Amino acid sequence: PMPIDDLAQVDYSLNSLPAVFQPFIDLDLKGTVYAAGNYTGPPYVAAPFTIPDQSNSMLYLAFSEYFFQTSSFAYYTAGAFNITITEETCSYFNISTEIFSSIIPEVAKYSVTPYPVMLKLMATEIPIISLEQDSFTVEIQGSMEVFAVLPDSTTQLLFTMNIAANTSIALNIFDQKLMGSLCLNRLQFSLAHSNVGFFEISLLENILSYILQTEVIPSANAKLSKGFPLP
Known part of the structure; x- marks a missing residue:
């Protein structure tokens, strides 16, 4: 091998x-x-x-x-497919409880000062590959756990979401390697568990989609760009 x-x-x-x-x-x-x-x-x-x-x-x-x-x-x-995103690793903005507190009032009760937030993403099933004429899609079923990081470095689970992602991959061959580029087509969220009461998932979709687009997809593409060696 x-x-x-x-x-x-x-x-x-x-x-x-x-x-x-x-x-x-x-x-x-x-x-x-x-x-x-x-x-x-x-x-x-x-x-x-x-x-x-x-x-x-x-x-x-x-x-x-x-x-x-x-x-x-x-x-x-x-x-x-298990990825952890923290305030330190987030490239484009600071993830904190302040982002969620305006949408989920219960989150604001944790502290007057916003806490950092940690996101844990994982695939819950083997991603499904589908090859059709002129298309290569990957369906990913997963979950996202959202934690508040407390001052003593312990974490408090805020809520857990189910995620269904539809992605497509473009392939090319370069330097005797098969390389790919991932594109996110569609995301669906549903609330699996909440320690901060019920809230409308739709209000968070833009924020969470942006985090996935700016953090997860570029990370996946960096790995895909290294390529698979060809025989």
Whole structure:
């Protein structure tokens, strides 16, 4: 296996002997991504497929859903979809209870002085990969826990939200690596648990969407830009 990064590695193995024809050679490879140091077989089956006959280029390379499904499974297993955002790591603005107190009155009761806020995001299921003609989408089901960070450095859970994210990925090949760029298409939030009373989720959607767009997506794209080594 070849390392992709510190979380995953990829194994390319021949499914069958190379098929040699007069104008071309067919190599049937099975590409499987594993969490680093974990060779547990992914819960997917690699389905055979063919590449349409073309002759304008020297090399044609095709990937099936299986390759990307095993990638999703490997990174989910390795915890790559678990992200913590704090005041120190937030690039564009300070996340504090002040942001939420105008929308959720109970939050304002914690302190006259705003407390820093910590967000813990995690995928609750293996992200679902879907390859269609001219589209590559990833559906992510997850949760977001929102904590107030108290002066003694302990945390107090304010509320937990369910998140459903629809994303798309654009692929390209550069420097013998398969690279991707993630785009957030749609977000849905629902309140799972609250220690600060009931409130309208819709009032927080713009704030939370902005945090995901400015913190999570750029972080994911930085990792995707490192690329998957090709066989």
